[in-house]
Amino acid sequence: MDQKTEKLLEQLNAFTRRTHTLDEVYLFDLILCDNEIDRDGDCFSDAALAELQKRFVGVTGIFDHNPKSTNQTARIFRTELRTEPGRLTKAGKPYRCLAANAYMVRTEGNADLIREIDAGIKKEVSISCAAGARVCSICGANHLRKPCTHIKGRSYGGALCYTTLDQITDVYEWSFVAVPAQRRAGVTKTLGGTACDAETEILRAAYDDALSLLDRVSEFLRRDVIRLCYRWGENGTSKELAKSVLHMDTAELLTLRQSLMMSMEPVSQKPQLVPDSHEAEKAASPFSCGAAQRSEGRG
Ligand SMILES: [Zn+2]
Incomplete structure (x- = not known):
């Protein structure tokens, strides 16, 4: 076991009643959300991402919104904000995303699910949280208090209209879903897994085009x-x-x-x-x- 994995296991065990070995757990990485404008024309502010980073530690994830699959829950035990130097969002801001490490205790019941995550079938992640402000990028109106006439996705004097989600007051859950609102959200890497191949990248680009x-x-x-x-x-x-x-x-x-x-x-x-x-x-x-x-x- 390399040093990084050892450290992760140590952090994970801070969340469990007894100490688990690497054989007993399944570890994977995911991107929860970012500050890019999503399909709904919304994005998170940097302050919101920082708040989400704090609040998502320890939060349980569900699969296909199916609460009956009790064995099929994963828990986030570590979060971090990542930047990609040089990369800008559609709004021209430095790109930032909230990445997380999650684990599942391996059982017979979740073996198929783990295979699906490994194979990249269960890839898309959506989060639910409460934001106290939804701010229009054009006029600064908080839509929760005062609506405005600007339309998301439209350009006003060369400026793109979108909504910034700010003032996070609560986080509820994260889940694997078919199509997340946040385009980039999803499992990025699983421990011991392989990187995406070129064909997957082509399909992903085609999927993004279709969404656009x-x-x-x-x-x-x-x-x-x-x-x-x-x-x-x-x-x-x-x-x-x-x-x-x-x-x-x-x-x-x-x-x-x-x-x-x-x-x-x-x-x-x-x-x-x-x-x-x-x-x-x-x-x-x-x-x-x-x-x-x-x-x-x-x-
Ligand atoms: Zn407005």
Whole structure:
């Protein structure tokens, strides 16, 4: 056992009731999150990363959000902030990520899971935490207190709009999931494992490209729905509705778009047999679809 592994084992054993040997545990590294702008247009501030670094030590991870797999839990026993010299985020800041060392006690029950992590199948990690501030990069508004009209992903006078998550007040869990919001999050290395091969890198690049295309389609859709909201009515209601669009996911945007388009159809295209006036009013309002009231939020 090399010195580094020995040190890790020592740190791990500080978390267990009895001392474990290297044979008894499975050690792996993961990237929990970073300060790069993610698929949702959010990033963590440096202060948030530092707070997460402190709070994630000792936190248990779950797999596929399946709480029944009691043998399949891993625990973080060490965290560190890493920088990559010369690398900048999309916002032009020095890149920083929060890396962690985790362990699982090897059992018959988790042998398959360990094989999957080794093979890179279980790779993506997502974290959940509570942030006290979500700050707009354009106007500095904290969206938790005061919404603004800037749209994430859009450029304002050459500056990209995104939200910075700050003031971490709690961390809940970390888990392996199919698609994490944070692109780079995931298992980076397992002890004794091998580095990624070229083919994996090509597939990873293709996957990133596909995600980026998805981002563009979803932003186009968001802008289009906002345009429809304003066309839908001249009153203050359309403005409020347009504001709520900022927090909708793609499925909700599609539902609302459908609803708006239907309500703006010329009368002659509507079926001749119409419901009574109250029902017709309800059907014509985009608020009748649940999507308008729902908003997504992280943490
Ligand atoms: Zn703003």
